[in-house]
Amino acid sequence: MNESIHGERTASEQQDRMTELIEQQMAISEVLRAIASSPYDLQPIFDVILDSATRLCRADAGTLRLSDESGFRLVAVRADPLWVSQLRSSFSVLENGSFRSRFAASRLPTHIPDLTAVEGDRRDDFWIAAMNAGFRTGLVVPLLKENEIIGTIILGRKQVQPFTDKQISLFGDFAAQATIALESTRRERQYREAQMALAHANRIATIGQLTAAITHEVRQPITAAVTYALAARHWLSEEPPDFGEVSEALAGIIREGNRASEVVGRIRALIKNAPPRKDAVSINDAILEVVALTRTEAANNGVSVRRQLAEGLPPVRGDRVQLQQVMLNLIVNALQSMSGVDDGNRELYISTVSMESEGVCVAVRDTGHGLSPESLSRLFEPFYTTKPEGMGMGLSICRSIIEAHGGRVWAIPCEPRGALLQFTIPAT
């Protein structure tokens, strides 16, 4: 009889344990799912972590704080709506050194089963805040990264109702896993932000190199418009005035004015630091715009530009401006590599082809000084440059942009001279 009761209890205990493990597993997969669906915003991830923690431990309320220079910043609160504002105000006092030192010492979960039973000098600021907030049972779990506290989760119950050892250990495991997930997302985001900042700086630098060419590009339509205006005045002063010619000259002025504003628009789009987009982009059109921007620079360097852009290419999915930045970098590199070559033709050859499995392949080939074995192996490394004024970031940024689009980029030395840079971008 006893045995059977004992047996039943064991089975139900096992069942409970199983349920807890499943709940823990589900909680962590929810965090991972939040991370996957919110690559740019951390707030939904904080919310899911706290939500899961409160549910896992059957707590009435919870707060998640992350450590920064000023202390422990409140990043998420979970409770019924009335309680949220109360928690926010009562717990603002936690932004001080004593809280940090209190938990820095133990690095272990701190369980306060009955806050009303706490006595004497243990009734500190934290206790007052917790009591004011309406907590009667509390659990504080530090979030640790390499033994350093990067945040805390505090769970509370309105009634005196201690957390069980199992809940505490389950929650400890969950907190450890959530911290790893959170930290890798934070690192990844910081890396992406740094890359974006560098990409922006690089874009400005490239634009700087092209300023002369751009000035020329804008001056041309303006000069042409003035010429048309002079012609219109001439036809108006004729006896009788030739309105047909005047109208044609006016059409010319409009055309040239539009051309100038298009050039300016293209430059503005390139300089703007907008977040990456996922549009359907016609790669050929995007390339043609960059070729137009670099035309004068090529002419000044005695480079002839040939293009072979395949017809009927599928649109690619991505950020038009970023893809143009890649093209701009490849073309500027090609022009620079040819500027030092005195013998032979200076030819820039740009082509696109459709690749069955990989979308579209773009190639930029030059007849410049080519790639040394060292260059070939280090070309895409950040800060690798052989130019006195170079930053060495162009190709590294090109690679991260292309890889972020799901494509790949590579370089091949050409015979008798020159380099071929190619990249693929998946089609929509």
Ligand code: ADP
């Ligand atoms: P930067 O242009 O500032 O040097 P990049 O990352 O764009 O930075 O290029 C890195 C290096 O790769 C260049 O300094 C150069 O040595 C080499 N390189 C890039 N493109 C070419 C090319 N078309 N031909 C020869 N060398 C090239």
